[in-house]
Amino acid sequence: MLKPVAKCMDWVFPNHWNPMENLGALSFYLFWVITATGIYLFVFFETSIDGAWLSVEKISNEQFYIGSIMRGVHRFASTAMAVTVTLHLIKELLLKRYAGARWFSWVSGVPLLWLLFASDLGGYWLVWDEKAQYIAMTSAALFDAIPIVVEPMAFGFLSQEVVSDRFFTLLIFLHVGIPLALLLGMFFHLQRINHSRSIPRRRLAVSVLVALIVISLLMPATSMPRANLDKVLGPIEMDWFYMNPFPFIDMWGPGVVWAVLVSFSTLLLLLPLTARATRSIARVDPDYCNGCGWCYQDCPFDAIYMKPHDFMKNHMQAVVKEDWCVGCGICSGACPTVTPFKRFNEANSGINLVDRVNFDVLSEAREKLRERTTAGKILVIGCDYGTDVRQFEDEQVVAETLECIGQLPPSFMDYLCRREDVEAVLMTGCRSDDCYHRLGVELQQERLVRLREPHLKYADVRDRIGKLWIGKGGEKEIRSHLTGIKKQLEEEGV
Amino acid sequence: MSKLLVTLSELGAPRVIAQATFYLFIGLLMAYLSTSPTYQYADDTAVELKLVIRHSGLFIGECRPISEAEAGKLRPNMRAPQVCPREKSSMNVSLAVNDAPFHEGVIKPAGLHNDGVLALYRHFTLVAGKISVRLAIENGKDGLRVFEQVIDANPADVLLLQYDDAGFRFSKAAERGAG
Numbered sequence: 001m002l003k004p005v006a007k008c009m010d011w012v013f014p015n016h017w018n019p020m021e022n023l024g025a026l027s028f029y030l031f032w033v034i035t036a037t038g039i040y041l042f043v044f045f046e047t048s049i050d051g052a053w054l055s056v057e058k059i060s061n062e063q064f065y066i067g068s069i070m071r072g073v074h075r076f077a078s079t080a081m082a083v084t085v086t087l088h089l090i091k092e093l094l095l096k097r098y099a100g101a102r103w104f105s106w107v108s109g110v111p112l113l114w115l116l117f118a119s120d121l122g123g124y125w126l127v128w129d130e131k132a133q134y135i136a137m138t139s140a141a142l143f144d145a146i147p148i149v150v151e152p153m154a155f156g157f158l159s160q161e162v163v164s165d166r167f168f169t170l171l172i173f174l175h176v177g178i179p180l181a182l183l184l185g186m187f188f189h190l191q192r193i194n195h196s197r198s199i200p201r202r203r204l205a206v207s208v209l210v211a212l213i214v215i216s217l218l219m220p221a222t223s224m225p226r227a228n229l230d231k232v233l234g235p236i237e238m239d240w241f242y243m244n245p246f247p248f249i250d251m252w253g254p255g256v257v258w259a260v261l262v263s264f265s266t267l268l269l270l271l272p273l274t275a276r277a278t279r280s281i282a283r284v285d286p287d288y289c290n291g292c293g294w295c296y297q298d299c300p301f302d303a304i305y306m307k308p309h310d311f312m313k314n315h316m317q318a319v320v321k322e323d324w325c326v327g328c329g330i331c332s333g334a335c336p337t338v339t340p341f342k343r344f345n346e347a348n349s350g351i352n353l354v355d356r357v358n359f360d361v362l363s364e365a366r367e368k369l370r371e372r373t374t375a376g377k378i379l380v381i382g383c384d385y386g387t388d389v390r391q392f393e394d395e396q397v398v399a400e401t402l403e404c405i406g407q408l409p410p411s412f413m414d415y416l417c418r419r420e421d422v423e424a425v426l427m428t429g430c431r432s433d434d435c436y437h438r439l440g441v442e443l444q445q446e447r448l449v450r451l452r453e454p455h456l457k458y459a460d461v462r463d464r465i466g467k468l469w470i471g472k473g474g475e476k477e478i479r480s481h482l483t484g485i486k487k488q489l490e491e492e493g494v
Numbered sequence: 495m496s497k498l499l500v501t502l503s504e505l506g507a508p509r510v511i512a513q514a515t516f517y518l519f520i521g522l523l524m525a526y527l528s529t530s531p532t533y534q535y536a537d538d539t540a541v542e543l544k545l546v547i548r549h550s551g552l553f554i555g556e557c558r559p560i561s562e563a564e565a566g567k568l569r570p571n572m573r574a575p576q577v578c579p580r581e582k583s584s585m586n587v588s589l590a591v592n593d594a595p596f597h598e599g600v601i602k603p604a605g606l607h608n609d610g611v612l613a614l615y616r617h618f619t620l621v622a623g624k625i626s627v628r629l630a631i632e633n634g635k636d637g638l639r640v641f642e643q644v645i646d647a648n649p650a651d652v653l654l655l656q657y658d659d660a661g662f663r664f665s666k667a668a669e670r671g672a673g
Contacts, residue, residue, distance in 0.1 A: 011509070011512075012509060012513055012516060014505070014509070017513070075528065079524045079525075079528045083524065150610055150613065151548070151604075151611065152614070152615035154544075158544060158546060159652065159654060159667035159668075160668075207513065207517065210517075211517035211518070211520075214517075214521065215521035215525050218522065218525075219522065219525040219526070229667065231650045231651070231652060232535075232541065232542045232619075232650040232651070232652060234535065234538070235533065235534050236532060237532055238530075239529065240528070246533075
């Protein structure tokens, strides 16, 4: 169902511009935008009951657009961050990227949701308008429902005379402290991620910033009337992204809302236990590991470290942290010992998946290719998370599937094209910025164009390789691509 | 700048327009939902009554002189002439507004040993006009104390009905500030 939407997005956003495939990086980027604009706003903000609302109004109205834009970008970047974070969570959930070794990133992300909410709501308090008053009173009701609270927090908002300037000093402290805690949490969130992209590609970053500025000009962020605790609130301009639980606190009471929020968070935290990932893990064979460190550099989940070699002097050796390994096989695709251009013991390698050895795939492909007697042999290589390529096998086409396209050592293609008469290779897998194992597509592309080791050896082989990063449901595209290749081979008289 | 223009020309006009439309649509939708639709917290004729109880509490039992045996168990610097109980009594609260029961409950003293303050906050939405309250408090050895008062409340008024160590108070929050 989402395929047409994804296809449309691919057309609109080519070359890594697609925001849907950069949600984590965008969330980080928006955090920095919020921080930068927040620092600007803080310079002009007055931490007093009389000065808070007035100073925010002055920023909006007396700085010839600059203050208004800064405030707008600050506000709408916060909103955008709620959107990107929520979409990020939904996407990872749908792709089941919470199980197995990925539990850490998933679980460490859950408290970040709470911190994000707290950071944003703290910002609304500072404006001290009627919306802030509503948030203050309703938040107080929520906290007062915690049984260990001795004196209700609501006592602090009984009337105008009760609120003091010190309250705003506390709010500023919280509005700086909670986002810092959020940043710390984001740091931990990425601890098991290698080559994490915390800043999106420049073009996407510029597009988003321009969009935020334009929206701030078209619909400037404004305040409601100044808070007055001596008056009953009328209609509230709700931020439905962050304040969505609040009306339910009024309707159902804080106890029910606590129960819902805590249950939802607990459910998210326990989710990794419900789906234990069945996976093959990588294992190092010290006899063949030459300590080059390419697997260590390429592992997307930081599951490999280097140590002095078990028995070779002045050599390093890779070690797999088994609990961190997701079994993507990218390490074996990066291993220079995984090459068929060896005189003997070709099946031995420095690192490989325990249950899905690269050489088995090569042997199977070689066997099938030798069975094909027609000219113009075509090899299609796919991954488990893209379109199933085995359906395209015929008298001319041989198809093989790997755990991840990054598991494929480039030397296999050199070998099959040179030694087994493969005329064309079609490589397919996840969408280019959306690899199930994060970096498989990106690393493989770099290997093919000699930007990363191990790279493709022969230039003529490179010319025979076609790439189609379309993910699941790409049968039609692959079929038409194969038809094109066959036609071309026929025209060339192969 | 020239790099950006090159990039834009590479994309082509239809894509640039499609991207701009996408960002504009999403951006405006986000901006709209960050203020609208409004949420009606209370009606125009609403009055809010805040019931606020904060009392330091009354101890259960009286202080008594320390016996020699008890004093002997204590270090010399800890030997006070009297032993006083820590535990405080709970408070029964009953509120009726315009002769209708609104709240009944028991406030327990805070703390693991029931030796903290007694505090309660509740708020109710009422309709503007004459509002009569009857607050009955039964607080340990103080016995039952009843407070009754009528206030003429205007729409959007916040009324504070308080009970603390100084006794009962009922007034408009705005007047409290002015006073």
